Amino acid sequence: AQKVTQAQTEISVVEKEDVTLDCVYETRDTTYYLFWYKQPPSGELVFLIRRNSFDEQNEISGRYSWNFQKSTSSFNFTITASQVVDSAVYFCALRKETGKLIFGQGTTLQVKP
């Protein structure tokens, strides 16, 4: 079975705090791809990152960083020095061989000024 779990339903932080969004996945495939998307109130899903199963190197993009650990089947996302504009729903997703994207339930992040 393929499954993505985002245990944190809602997170609220104060601006400039660091915040980590957890993602745990299940798959029997040896090759798979993991994604993070951001969905602001406007509705559009914005692509943040793709990671394939053979590349466990962590990645940093500005204030965003991702920690991929195959040993624990986790692909966590950290925002450093959060800003009000980071407020959104964040989805972790797993892509199957068929191309179907399996989403986690999403984490709503609220960043207060």
Add this chain to the structure above:
Amino acid sequence: DTEVTQTPKHLVMGMTNKKSLKCEQHMGHRAMYWYKQKAKKPPELMFVYSYEKLSINESVPSRFSPECPNSSLLNLHLHALQPEDSALYLCASSQESGPYYGYTFGSGTRLTVV
């Protein structure tokens, strides 16, 4: 052009109406998708088109009818919908349908069935 354009942005329709949602991309992508998203839920796949052919139908009721007239255009025809079909309908495209390729999503059509 790196966008997926969806029209209309908002749609209110009665249960006896027939309407269509439109999705367009000019990135040369050969796979296109329809997703349905209810409030506070993740998107759920409805249909996948690959090279203009329907490759996946996730057991969607026949009141939803997809159409891919050409490689740039994807329509979703709606007929006799129910109030529970009210949702955000998202279109997406990718270079190919394989797992390596990331999606580009449109901003969606917010559908309300009255």
